[in-house]
Amino acid sequence: xxxxxxxxxxxxxxxxxxxxxxxxxxxxxxxxxxxxxxxxxxxxxxxxxxxxxxxxxxxxxxxxxxxxxxxxxxxxxxxxxxxxxxxxxxxxxxxxxxxxxxxxxxxxxxxxx
Amino acid sequence: xxxxxxxxxxxxxxxxxxxxxxxxxxxxxxxxxxxxxxxxxxxxxxxxxxxxxxxxxxxxxxxxxxxxxxxxxxxxxxxxxxxxxxxxxxxxxxxxxxxxxxxxxxxxxxxx
Numbered sequence: 001x002x003x004x005x006x007x008x009x010x011x012x013x014x015x016x017x018x019x020x021x022x023x024x025x026x027x028x029x030x031x032x033x034x035x036x037x038x039x040x041x042x043x044x045x046x047x048x049x050x051x052x053x054x055x056x057x058x059x060x061x062x063x064x065x066x067x068x069x070x071x072x073x074x075x076x077x078x079x080x081x082x083x084x085x086x087x088x089x090x091x092x093x094x095x096x097x098x099x100x101x102x103x104x105x106x107x108x109x110x111x112x113x
Numbered sequence: 114x115x116x117x118x119x120x121x122x123x124x125x126x127x128x129x130x131x132x133x134x135x136x137x138x139x140x141x142x143x144x145x146x147x148x149x150x151x152x153x154x155x156x157x158x159x160x161x162x163x164x165x166x167x168x169x170x171x172x173x174x175x176x177x178x179x180x181x182x183x184x185x186x187x188x189x190x191x192x193x194x195x196x197x198x199x200x201x202x203x204x205x206x207x208x209x210x211x212x213x214x215x216x217x218x219x220x221x222x223x224x225x
Contacts, residue, residue, distance in 0.1 A: 041217070042200055042215035042216065042217060042218055043157065043213075043215060045212055045213065048212070056212065088154075090156055090157075100145055100204055100213075101147065101159055101162060102159070102213060103159065104156040104157050104158070105156060106155070106156050107155075107156050109154075
């Protein structure tokens with residue numbers, strides 16, 4: 001059973017809406033990640049937070065805005081999305097250690113109309 | 114050339130069969146190696162980390178060949194529940210901001 005939780009499980013939004021995805025981990029991990037996954041493709045990294053600071057932004061459009069309020073929480077704020085942004089959005093976390101095993105949450109399935 | 118390459122399959126095998134997946138990576142600076150399993154419409158789940166000495170977990174055996182830049186996963190006595198996509202994953206950097214580099218995944222279908 002995952003110890004990374006994500007809400008909501010499903011989200012349908014229009015192109016003018018503003019919504020937020022939420023992620024929480026209870027493992028004491030200090031690195032957290034957002035990924036986007038399209039059907040039949042592997043996950044694509046969007047953002048990495050390390051010790052609550054943004055350390056990697058993979059050239060993600062500004063309509064996606066991450067936020068890390070504390071070491072357990074990670075948000076992804078969405079605004080003015082496009083239909084091609086419809087995908088599974090996955091959050092992951094990892095401890096600070098040599099192996100960087102990442103543990104994924106169940107994801108939010110986003111549909112942009 | 115892709116950074117991590119896998120045969121996408123699908124691999125269709127009968128229950129009880131032994132199946133092997135291979136994966137190659139292009140960057141010799143790769144540091145950590147993993148196999149993840151992903152069921153349809155679910156999140157990837159860590160199956161195994163892959164160590165230089167090779168490692169085994171029940172019916173699953175992972176091997177790493179750094180000289181050939183090659184990783185393998187062997188599944189013995191396949192079960193119906195092993196049907197999934199298996200993702201080969203490497204990281205380049207040390208842990209702190211480790212970026213996972215995924216292969217395209219290999220699909221396994223175990224049939225009765």
